[in-house]
Amino acid sequence: MSDQDSRPPFDARSFLKTVPEEPGVYRMIGAEDKVLYVGKAKNLKRRVSSYFQRTLSSPRIAMMVAQVQRVDITATRSEAEALLLENNLIKSLAPRYNILFRDDKSYPYIELSGDEFPRLAYHRGAFARGARYFGPFPNAWAVRESIQLLQKTFQLRTCENSVFQNRSRPCLLQQIKRCTGPCVGLIEKEAYLADVKLAGRFLDGQGSEVIDDLTARMQRAAENLAFEEAAACRDQIRVLQAVLHRQFVDSRKDEDVDVLAAVEEDGLVCINIAMVRGGRHLGDRPQFPSGAVVSGAEDGLLAFVEQHYAEHPMPGKILVNLGLEPVRETLLELSERPPAATAPRFASERAWMEMAEKNARLAVQAKARDTGRAEQRLEALREALDLADPPMRIECFDISHTMGEATVASCVVCEAGAMKRSEYRRYNITGITPGDDFAAMRQVLERRYGKVAAGEGICPDLILIDGGRGQVSAARGILAEVGLEAIAMVGVAKGEGRKAGLETLVFPDEREPLALGGAHAALHLVQEIRDEAHRFAITGHRAKRGKARIGSRLEDIPGVGPTRRRNLLAAFGGLDGVKAATVEDLCRVEGVSRKMAEQIYSALH
Template sequence: MTDPTPTPAFDAKTFLRTVPEEPGVYRMIGADDKVLYVGKAKNLKRRVSSYFQKTLSSPRVAMMVAQIRRVDITATRSEAEALILENNLIKSLAPRYNILFRDDKTYPYIELSADEFPRLAYHRGAFAKGARYFGPFPNAWAVRESIHLLQKTFQLRTCENTVFQNRSRPCLLQQIKRCTGPCVGLIDKDAYAADVRLAARFLDGQASEVIDDLSAKMQDAAERLAFEEAAACRDQVRVLQAVLHKQFADSRKDEDVDILAAIEEDGLTCVNIAMVRGGRHLGDRPQFPSGAAASGAEDSLLAFVEQHYGQHPVPTRILVNLSPEPLREALAEIVDQPPGVVAPRFAAEKAWMEMAEKNARLAIQARARDTGRIEQRLEALRDALDLEEAPQRIECFDISHTMGEATVASCVVCEAGAMKNSEYRRYNITGITPGDDFAAMRQALERRYGKVAAGEGVCPDLILIDGGKGQVSAAREILAEVGLESVRMVGVAKGEGRKAGLETLIFPDGREGLALGGESAALHLIVEIRDEAHRFAITGHRARRGKARIGSRLEDIPGVGPSRRRNLLAAFGGLDGVRNATVEDLCRVEGINRKLAEQIHGALR
């Protein structure tokens, strides 16, 4: 029997003649049409050509190029379109040679809203049109510290719009001089806007200029004998000066700098990003690559730069602990005016880098300890349940309700020993006898694994059911109906007095239950997953129950229909606001006369 004809090598020279000099996305394809790598480029011809030079940037790239059998090109109208397409393709195809980091859209920002009296707020997620955003910050602590400082100095509002629009008297923040009280007219629009401009300039890193302006304003007020205004300016200057004295220990400049330290140790690579904004060191954040083949520190750092600065603002300077030249080239593909990318030179810069490298090494040590602990627990679970291999994907179900009301089922996912929040699911259970946990479990499993049987979703290696023989029996029936009876399943029955460590594992084949004991690493993992399923279920149940009760409580009052209920909830920001309102307050709501206001007031108390 002869061997099949080998796949011909890729003719890069011929192919490159056809590549346009336009923005777009390229896909490196290997044998069996497997996608090896997805990338974007400002100039497709120049970027793709760089992969077929005599000398390549790293052994990883050389290994990938040797496997290329063809390259697919998609031209786009702009770099922005290319970035979106690249992101979508990487997520859907999971190419072997793409180095992926945690989705850094989760970096927090400070938001100044687009309202008439802008609100100062902590923000994560998509940006709203018209609002201003400052960041990113490495962690929530840095954002909240900055908001606290801005409240203390510029006294901007932080309350939600529903609260702001319905205030009738100043809140506590106004009384302790953390807000100027625009909700009740204690400051006019122009004066508030001036405070907003000062806060925005401070967040933009112009702290020294803000202090100079406040000092000049203080002097002018003193000359006009407006001593209260001068004292307020003096207090603002003192706060800002104290902050500068406290936090500018490493920098005497109002500068924005990112410090990137890539460290490779013990088979792990970490890219640690530390952020300096307006001369203030705001902390750092370690990132670990995933989905990479033989990725080292240089490749990981380059991949991080492309992903991070493709979605977040670029500072004026970037300090790196490796060669800066490849990063300059990568940033030239992302932004029109690349920042300065340099190695640390001065004492303050070297101190920042030493701290970033130290924290990267500490993060690697912590990750290594966690990895070893996870592997130990998975192996213990394999031995305890007599499985052929350690389960890589575990799904756990729980049911939550109050006397049969608002029943919710949860499904949580543990993958490779770590909880995978993005794949959690909740199921609102309907059409069953209230309080029938067996029927609720059957419905949840049917909805989850009916899709798996139809080819949608991932089949787990192990299913955990929070419950005893009844729930396990119901689960077994559903799995048999959808053709997944071969998937291993175990029930987790609570022990005597519901004490931790006394749980018994229930098997669907009817054999005697297994008590692993409180010292078992396998039981620790099972209980951790079970408790997470319980938490997720009860959170969903409370939200569903609360929503149902809010609606029914108001609509049970004669004369309050859906329209008036919506008006009441909008006017007072929820049921608690309606409950605390006086009869006079209720009368001000559209459609509520005094007689009905008295009925509502009496019914809710």
């Protein structure tokens, strides 16, 4: 009998007496000290106790709990710290029972900036202090449609601060009545901020109240014989009324609702989230769990609820098609005042759910087709390159620079025929002769595969190099140095006139370059991966180049005009002194506020 078999069973009752009622992270540990699951909680005792009740929320959880031999606890100072620690542990440990939704953090938002004249903008990523964010939206189309509506109605500016600060005459948007021209003083600050407030209320779902306020303003303007102002209010009211009446399904209410439809077909689980804001159905977005055991649609739904609402705001109501009570319990864990979770009851709610379920099934069917197509393309690539097995993991490299400036290398990963964005990497290339692509390729491969040779990374089945024989030879030399020359490699050389379909595949050995032809399935896969590597490299290069340029010139920082620039250079004896100054140092310069000092420091660093 092994040591594992001789261990006494886990004594949950004794352990739970030691668990604190504080926020933190817990780790379920199984045989051979293998981490089965990582979770977070605002109350560790209540959350961990829920796993050791007589009835559990899903078969997956019951299967996991049966394997638990110990539970490790880490208390944190706040729920935010617990969330951060949980994310880090899941990424590093990859527990078998953690269901992940890879795209769940990439929802777009509408931003109203915290500037003197707030800017209306499309936003993804971390939130900036002082700005207001509305969302999330299911897709970019819904955000841009809403921004266009707000431009027509409230005429808020959408230009970057660098453009806004340097305008001397109205732009085209002002001329076509999509902006009130605050950059050139065509509207008073108080009036502009009033429009910003109305736009914020409309985005908060108070469309009817906004129309009522505009109607009252129109009547006051008409009574004061200010007919132009009254006409402008009338036009705003017409636009808003048209929007509120143009529903996919008419809810007859200004309500915020998320519709969650969980569907399982052909072994695939899909969670489709449809978003209704202010009574407007904004569309939906399917999510597929990955990286774990999923025992069914309800199991996937609970995991989605826990992940999604830990990161995004909760609406006033959440509709679900199954697992109502477990969903309510999960929401209660995430918030002391959770939204109303319910099954569809009214005609509009049932229509929303029917649409969400139908789109979930369509998404499952599309994913199944894509999976079959990916298998066909991988098999075609295996045959074309004469490999023993289809390359399940492909890594592709590209170099981007402008005449040697701000050289950046990219590495993108394709796994099982699908791009795996979580494993993309960029490398800043330094210490080479500007413009030497061969040296850049040698450096990035040495950094990437030096770690793999040391056992710190995953070894790919195939390496793609965006380039011809020179780049491939440089790559082969580096792989030989680190002992990985057995990895299959091929270069993708551009064809005549750089036309798609005319590429040739270049081998590191004596084989002649291979031209597959534009209709070949293997070439389509290679092109898709190569183009993604190019996009990822050039995006990083442009960001690095722009940062380097704005960091070297004070005059490119919005709000730093000739007077402030002269004062800064005089106070610190030149640009190097300004770069070395802290925010507190910058605040002591005449005409530089705290906010401006933070902006200057951020731009220069």
